[in-house]
Amino acid sequence: MGLFSKDIKSMEDLFQHQLEDIYYAEQQIEKNLPTMAEKATSPELKAGFEKHLRETRTHVQRLEQVFAVIGKEAKGVDCEAIDGIIKEAKHVAKNVDDKEVLDAALLASAQAVEHYEITRYGTLIAWAKELGYTAAVKPLEANLNEEYATDKTLTSLAEKRVNRLAAA
Ligand SMILES: [Fe+2]
Ligand SMILES: [Fe+2]
Numbered sequence: 001m002g003l004f005s006k007d008i009k010s011m012e013d014l015f016q017h018q019l020e021d022i023y024y025a026e027q028q029i030e031k032n033l034p035t036m037a038e039k040a041t042s043p044e045l046k047a048g049f050e051k052h053l054r055e056t057r058t059h060v061q062r063l064e065q066v067f068a069v070i071g072k073e074a075k076g077v078d079c080e081a082i083d084g085i086i087k088e089a090k091h092v093a094k095n096v097d098d099k100e101v102l103d104a105a106l107l108a109s110a111q112a113v114e115h116y117e118i119t120r121y122g123t124l125i126a127w128a129k130e131l132g133y134t135a136a137v138k139p140l141e142a143n144l145n146e147e148y149a150t151d152k153t154l155t156s157l158a159e160k161r162v163n164r165l166a167a168a
Helices: 011-039 045-067 080-094 101-133 132-167
Strands: none
Touching: 011 045, 011 080, 011 101, 045 101, 045 132, 080 101, 101 132
């Protein structure tokens, strides 16, 4: 995000900018999750990506509610951070042949995405409270909770993978 851009003058501007940033990020994630689901070998991982794709569509809609709360039009702003994470994920996935290793790479990339979202939502919730955007807190928290749950699922899938390898 262009954090130092001159048109961000107040906390309200900063909140709006951060909201546009995560709105863009969620849309990029929505665009890329189908490919990740396609590439996953483990049926559980595939199902996990498909479930989170459905949730991500809801995240976009909840963010539109937040735009409505602050009386601004829903629009995204290029987010270099999520672009970088997704670009790296694609690059790694393209260079992995072994299916087992590819699943590990997809898990790691997906966790990087979730952690990015978690940090963004944490900040937005704190700022929404600070600015008195009370009605924005609930939809933001709903998104955050689903990111947490997804991260937890990914961790348990990663652990299962390691245990499976150890038992082989
Ligand atoms: Fe999300
Ligand atoms: Fe997510």
